[in-house]
Amino acid sequence: MENINENNTVATSNIHPNGAIECYKLFWTNYANFAGRARRSEFWWPTLFNCILAAILRYIPVVGPLFALAVLVPNLAVASRRLHDTGRAFGWFFICLIPVVGTILYIIWQAQDSQPGENRFGANPKNA
Numbered sequence: 001m002e003n004i005n006e007n008n009t010v011a012t013s014n015i016h017p018n019g020a021i022e023c024y025k026l027f028w029t030n031y032a033n034f035a036g037r038a039r040r041s042e043f044w045w046p047t048l049f050n051c052i053l054a055a056i057l058r059y060i061p062v063v064g065p066l067f068a069l070a071v072l073v074p075n076l077a078v079a080s081r082r083l084h085d086t087g088r089a090f091g092w093f094f095i096c097l098i099p100v101v102g103t104i105l106y107i108i109w110q111a112q113d114s115q116p117g118e119n120r121f122g123a124n125p126k127n128a
Contacts, residue, residue, distance in 0.1 A: 020045045030081070031074040034090065036122045038081035043110055046078060084121035085114045 020041075027046035030038075050071050058064040080090040086109050095102040114126050 020049070024049050027074055027078055030077060032077055034077050034080045035084075036081055037085035037114070037119075037125050038078055039085065039114065039125050040082070040111065042125075043078050043082040046074075050075065079110070082110055084119075085125065086110075086112050087115040087119050087121075 023041050023045035026042055054064070054068060054071075057067045076093070079093055083090055083092055088109065092109070093106070096106045098105075114124050117124055117127075
């Protein structure tokens, strides 16, 4: 699913996933891909599924922490690609460490539409 474009950046997908399940599959396919850009659905569907699964699995002593550990790197990777899509570097992720205001700002950035056209992180996935 990865493609190298003319700027030697990695595009996560040529085709947009059509639904929630496809987005979740793409989440695991690109589990350690911090390059390129990700559409809003590629970020929000896995976030929803992981929150629901974490809420359920937290009551199972060993499985809950293992699940949280298993999704750590993929969550960071998709957050990085989503920030790239809005024109920000991954370093902006750490704004979440600022209580309340930082988290609200991070959520707003993740909910923003893609930066139009190509940016320094690659081609717009909406145009693929």
